[in-house]
Amino acid sequence: MNHYSTGADPYDAGAALGRALRADGLSPGQAHLPALSAEKRDFGEKSARICAAEYPSLLAEIRGLADGLKMPFSDLAAFLFGIYNFPPFQGCTCFAAQGEGGEVIFGRNSDFLTMFEPYDASFHYTISGKHAFVGNSTAPVQIEDGVNEFGLAAGLTFLWPVVKKPGLNAGMLVRYLLEHCKTVREAIGALREFTISSSQTITLADRHGGMAVVECNAERFEIIIPRPGERFVAATNDFHSAGMREYRCPCADDLQSGLRYRVARAALQSRTRYNLSFAKDLLSGKFGFLCQYDRSLGADTVWSVVCLLRQGRIFRCEGNPSRDEWREDFRLNFAPLP
Template sequence: MNNLNLVGTPREIGFQYGKYFAEQGVNLSSTLPSGTKERKEYTESVKFLYKSDYPAILEEIEGVAQGNGCDAEALTQFLLSMYVYTAMNFCTCITGLDHRGHLLLGRNSDFLTAMQPMYSHCVIKPTSGYAFTGNTTAFVEMEDGINEKGFAVGLTFIYSAQKHCGLNAGMIVRILLEHCASVDEAIAMLKKMKIGSSQVLTMADSTGNKAVVECSAQHIEIIQSHSILYSVNQFVSDAMRPYNPRNIDDMESGLRLKTCQKAFQHQNVLSMEYLKDVLMGKQGFLCQYDRKRGGDTVWSVIYDLNDEKIQFCDGNPSREVYETIKIDF
């Protein structure tokens, strides 16, 4: 896992990111899949949203390309269409209060093993917006993180065969971390957003508020009715279940859901150790993948929203250990 500390304006943050990989001898655009005419047309159609509402995202992408010396157009096309044209991003999120009243949010990130050398753990301190620490498979966008206000969010992606013009999952997580101080603020922002992809966002804040938000271009459903909340790569609410994909390899999403249901059916309070046990697969299938299939749990993280430390496992937690990382904003 690459570890980066990035500070400054969007362009400066991007430049630092791109330069880091250039110094590793990596041209970022050469690592990306070949673009298609359809993805190019989609990117052009969605750019106006970013230019209008989140121009900092485009500035940061330009900075990455400048710092890396890679193809800015290819990078932009990949990032703005990611999660709309990708079907191999999977994960599990869990959140609940522990016996001290601390809110915990844990996430296993399941993705392609071939891309592991590119994955990054970042601390980002923008000149405008909240500082945060998070993890990503593809720079700029984020898949989980916590910001200086004690607001955390984790992504579970859901593939949609229909393509909609809007912001995609990884960019949404990035925007929420940088602009929201609480779950309520994040929900309000999501309701105003033009969303292009399908996903579940598991969110929590240091006041003890938490939510699972199932959202797509068509609808948003908010789930807050249980002591311990969890999400996998499928919608579970009656309103959103019709939008679940069919005939997609979702890396055992249904089996992971059953594991969470069983693990927490008699639990109202989490503990750090029990949450680790669940994420490590000790309470049922959650990360016990055969790496030969090309996918695995590539990192696992637990955010304590009332502490300045996170538990981070670089790799599959059934084989690797969690380390304590002190958050320094």
């Protein structure tokens, strides 16, 4: 997994990242990007215009990234804005739980195609005027899971888009929340203001004990909070709120989203006390199927993350947690608890 630090001005941060990716031989190209059809180019162009109005600093960063990569902006926009709207498959598991001593635990497995593993990256962002954060992703600019300096964690799982329209996709939404919000309540309020393009769940947790799963797409927005008597939320690649069930895709569940959801909930229900060891064990598949993919079929859990939000600690496994090592990440300076 590659590590990059970016900061200061959005355009300059994007340009520096683009140069670093190109130097590392990781510039997007025809060898690993899907064909940029006329539909994708039109989608990217329209989405970029929306991004300019709703998240201008991100668009500036994308322009810098394109220049650093020496890649046409239109090609990069078609790729980045289309990632969750023209997806290769759906994967990932998220949970948040109120742990021992009031600790708030956030965890996520990232499941993706093994052919893209060389492009997996962990970023330390310190853009001027925005919250610093550490986040992980399979593509630049957009973020799939992360935690910011104020102890807000966010992670996505995505779904096949039954409906879609130009706008901001799942990874861009997670990125915005980490850069601008401190609490789950703030994050939910911010999400409501965006033109959302893709279909996803976003699991949220903060150091004050707030937690929720937002299920949303281009047409609807629903919030799931812990059920009575429970101190956790969980999400995989399906909608579970009554309001979103009509947007479930009838496609094949190749990565066992239903099974992963049942395993995660059953493990969380079986405990009254949650700690770091439990979180690692859950993501490592010790309570049932969560990451035990047949790698020879081309997909696997490619990284895992556990964050202890009150302590301000981040742990990441850069590989499949059933066989690879967990390490602590010390890059982010957390703000003191109020």
